[in-house]
Amino acid sequence: MGATVVVGTQWGDEGKGKIIDILASRADLICRYQGGNNAGHTVVVGGEEHTFHLIPSGILHEGKTCVIGNGVVIDPEALVQEIEGVESHGTVTSGRLFVSDRSHVIMSYHKVLDQVIDEQRGKGKIGTTGRGIGTAYMDKTARIGIRMCDFLDEETFREKVQIALEEKNDLLEKLYSYDMERPSAQEVFEKYRDYADRLREFTTDTSVLINDALAGGKQVLFEGAQGTMLDVDFGTYPYVTSSNPVAGGAATGTGVGPTRIDRVVGVVKAYTTRVGEGPFPTELSGELADRLRNAGPIGEYGRTTGRPRRCGWFDAVVVRHAARVNGLDYLALTRLDILDVLDSIKVCVGYECGGKKVTGFPPLLRMLVGCTPVYEEVEGWKEPTVGARSYGDLPEGARKYVERLSELVGVPVGLISVGPGREETIELKDMMRP
Ligand code: IMP
Numbered sequence: 001m002g003a004t005v006v007v008g009t010q011w012g013d014e015g016k017g018k019i020i021d022i023l024a025s026r027a028d029l030i031c032r033y034q035g036g037n038n039a040g041h042t043v044v045v046g047g048e049e050h051t052f053h054l055i056p057s058g059i060l061h062e063g064k065t066c067v068i069g070n071g072v073v074i075d076p077e078a079l080v081q082e083i084e085g086v087e088s089h090g091t092v093t094s095g096r097l098f099v100s101d102r103s104h105v106i107m108s109y110h111k112v113l114d115q116v117i118d119e120q121r122g123k124g125k126i127g128t129t130g131r132g133i134g135t136a137y138m139d140k141t142a143r144i145g146i147r148m149c150d151f152l153d154e155e156t157f158r159e160k161v162q163i164a165l166e167e168k169n170d171l172l173e174k175l176y177s178y179d180m181e182r183p184s185a186q187e188v189f190e191k192y193r194d195y196a197d198r199l200r201e202f203t204t205d206t207s208v209l210i211n212d213a214l215a216g217g218k219q220v221l222f223e224g225a226q227g228t229m230l231d232v233d234f235g236t237y238p239y240v241t242s243s244n245p246v247a248g249g250a251a252t253g254t255g256v257g258p259t260r261i262d263r264v265v266g267v268v269k270a271y272t273t274r275v276g277e278g279p280f281p282t283e284l285s286g287e288l289a290d291r292l293r294n295a296g297p298i299g300e301y302g303r304t305t306g307r308p309r310r311c312g313w314f315d316a317v318v319v320r321h322a323a324r325v326n327g328l329d330y331l332a333l334t335r336l337d338i339l340d341v342l343d344s345i346k347v348c349v350g351y352e353c354g355g356k357k358v359t360g361f362p363p364l365l366r367m368l369v370g371c372t373p374v375y376e377e378v379e380g381w382k383e384p385t386v387g388a389r390s391y392g393d394l395p396e397g398a399r400k401y402v403e404r405l406s407e408l409v410g411v412p413v414g415l416i417s418v419g420p421g422r423e424e425t426i427e428l429k430d431m432m433r434p
Contacts, residue, residue, distance in 0.1 A: 002262050003220045004432050005250045006332075008227025009266040009322035011235075011274035012245075013302070013309060015334030016267045017041030018417060020223050021057050022425060023265070026432050028218035030058030031067040031210060032225065033253030034243035036106060036136070037078040038129040039225035040303025044420045050089075051303055054079050055097060056223050059086055063096075065213070067206045070102035071243060071253020073136040074148065075111075076195035083198075099199060100206040100255075101149040107161075108188065109168040110135040116176045126239055127276030129304050137242035139164070148203050152196050161185050161192075207255025214260055219432060222250035222261070228322040229274075236365070239278025247326040265431050266328040266411065268319055270336045270401075273309040275302045279368050282312035282348045295338045298420050313375065315348040316408035321361040323411050330414035330431045333402060336394075337418045342380040345401065348373040349408060378404065385418045391426055 006023065008014045021043045024030050037053035044050075045060060052059075054074065056066040068074065083093050110132030117135070118128045128134060139145040144164060150156045162185040172178040214220055226245040229235045234246055243249065247264045251257060271292060274280045284292070292311040293300040300309040322328065339345055351358045351371035362368045381397030388394045394402070394416070406413045414429040 002432060003214060003222065003256065003260055005222040005224065005247045005261060005264045007224040007247050007264060007266055007322070007326050008245060009268045009319050009326070009328070009331075010227050010272055010315075011229045011280070012039075012225070012227040013273055013275065013300075014227060014267040014269045015417060016224065017043050017052070017057055018334070018420065018422070019265070019267050019332045019415065020221065021060070022415075022422060023221055023432055024056070024058035024061050024064060026219060026430075027058065027064065027221035029065040029067060029210060029213045030056040030221045030223060031069050031206070031254055032056050032072050032223050033069045033250045034071040034245055035225035035241060036073040036131060036133045037075050038131050038133045038241065038304060042298065042303055042420070045422065053082060053304065055082050055086060055093075058221070058223075059091055059093065059097065065209075066097050067210060067254070068097075068099045068103060069206055069254035070100040071249060072100070073104045073106050073133055073140070074099065075106040075131065076151070076192060076199060080195050080198050094201065097202050098204050098206050098209055099148060099202045101147065101152075101203050103148050104136055104140045104145045105148060105151045106132040106136040107146065107164070108183075108191070109165065109172075110139070112172065112178070112180075113168060116172060116178050120176060125277060127278075131304070134242040148199070151192070152200055152203060157192070157196070158185070158189055161188050210254055210256050211260070214256070221432075222254065224249065228325060229318060231325075234321070234325045236278045236368070237363070239276065263329040263431070263434070264326050265330045265332055265414065266319070266322055266326055267332045267334060268405075269334050270339055270405075271314050272312045272318070273300050275305070275307050275309050279365060280310055280312055281317070281351060281368065281371060281373050282315045283310050284312045291341070292338060295341060296335065296419070313346045313348055313373075314405060315373070316405070317348060317351055317359065317361050319405075319409045320359070323409050328411045330429060331406060331409065331411050332415040332417070332431065333405065333413050334417040336398060336402070336416055337385045339380065339401070340382070340384050340386075343382070344380055345378050346375040347378065347404065347408070349376050350374045376404075386424060388418050388426060391416070391428060394426070
């Protein structure tokens, strides 16, 4: 038996897609546990790019079971489109993809509300993906959400839509002065009925499925979306997403007890990026940021919204925080090759806040804004790392950089990625084993 959780240690977009794709080849079942189609994983197989928003990318591996857990919020329209997309490449989803009957559904009004609410925040806007993620989670915790099991039951769905729509239409018109045509409950019901019919065959009690798999000695991989600093509890609140990307979310988001989880892998970029608003202590601007953004075969642009990502130096305060709140066993270091061209590289080892040294990540934004990163500067190796297939193939400077990051974070490195392709990887350890 073995259960491994893969989490992002920064603000998402660490390259989890590729790491999960590699580990998925050794797993029997791959499971998403939070977030929704705000996420975007890109996997390059044989030079062909595949982007996933909801379905675990493990679906590309023949014979693997893929699960979308109860902690995920599902836009039925997006999921149906993704299923069709995957199937058009000849991949079978029937009998391999399962969706939790307890996961919550994103409705059209969640998307409108998400965009309207964020716009009205003005200067304090979060810069959400506008996919209705936060507003669907709002309804979930307000206990007025629609779960997949409700969605598939015509009578329950009709009743819930009626109630929700009246409330949302009032909110949009009266509170947010949103100019719109009021859709009727019947219209919404009709629009969604086809999606419900299409998704019925995939929907089940996935907690039973995963626990049975573990009891039967199968390898299970839990795939986190976004990253620790976007976690609603441990991230840069309120500039976060509305779920728990941290490893603990894998238990609540799938119905698997913490006693069944064996290890946690933290995916970490060799520098830092962030999309959307919110604090980013080591952020760079100007030419250096542009170089990081545009280096390598895949630039730093959001997979879901296409927005340019903000870029900055590696921040050990952030990743140490992630190591603690996730209980990381290994680091999977990605995009090392992007640094190949730099003359010198900075690493943030701590912050100075009001004349004091701070080593933990401050929760209070007002304090964080007043913090200055303390940097160590290392010489660039100025040699390509793309072709490296073993640790010894890496230039000495690159090895020193990797070792310093690991030392600062206090977690061993299990894998180094030097390009987007599956083969552009140096594995130091089988991270699915103790
Ligand atoms: P939401 O998840 O759409 O509510 O957006 C909240 C914040 O999380 C925004 O700053 C988004 O840019 C960010 N975010 C959401 N999903 C991702 C992701 O997959 N990668 C990086 N940032 C994300």
